[in-house]
Amino acid sequence: MNPVYPSSFWRQECTLCGACCAAPDISALQKPLGVPCKHLNAGCACTIYPSRPQVCRNYTPDWVCGEVAPLPTLEARIQRYLGIYGLEQTDG
Numbered sequence: 001m002n003p004v005y006p007s008s009f010w011r012q013e014c015t016l017c018g019a020c021c022a023a024p025d026i027s028a029l030q031k032p033l034g035v036p037c038k039h040l041n042a043g044c045a046c047t048i049y050p051s052r053p054q055v056c057r058n059y060t061p062d063w064v065c066g067e068v069a070p071l072p073t074l075e076a077r078i079q080r081y082l083g084i085y086g087l088e089q090t091d092g
Contacts, residue, residue, distance in 0.1 A: 012061045015069035018044030020059050022074055023081035028053040034078055034089035044074065 021044070022036040031037050039048045046052055064084055068077040082088065 012063065012065050014061045015065045016044050017065060017069040017071075017077050018074050019065070019068045019077040019081040020061070021046060021056075023078045023087075026053075026055060028055045033087060034082060036074065036078075 018036065018040055021040045023034060025031060025033040026037060029037060029039070037046075039046055039052075041047050046056070064081060067084065068080045071077045071080055
């Protein structure tokens with residue numbers, strides 16, 4: 001039996017943790033897995049937000065954001081994000 005979660009579980013406000021711009025690969029920006037986007041600034045905000053690609057516009061913050069946001073560094077948030085989805089960075 002699958003549990004029923006409230007919609008607030010799946011959709012959350014952006015926490016500005018930067019994980020969504022650093023952990024997943026974003027082919028539209030030629031950004032590999034686990035590498036911060038070149039448009040992500042030191043405050044974890046997007047420097048091209050008004051003109052960001054559609055894939056970024058379609059991203060909806062969810063429970064993962066709440067899980068990774070409290071971690072102290074972007075690197076820790078990236079590793080936790082990748083772990084949640086069972087993804088691993090490859091060297092090279």
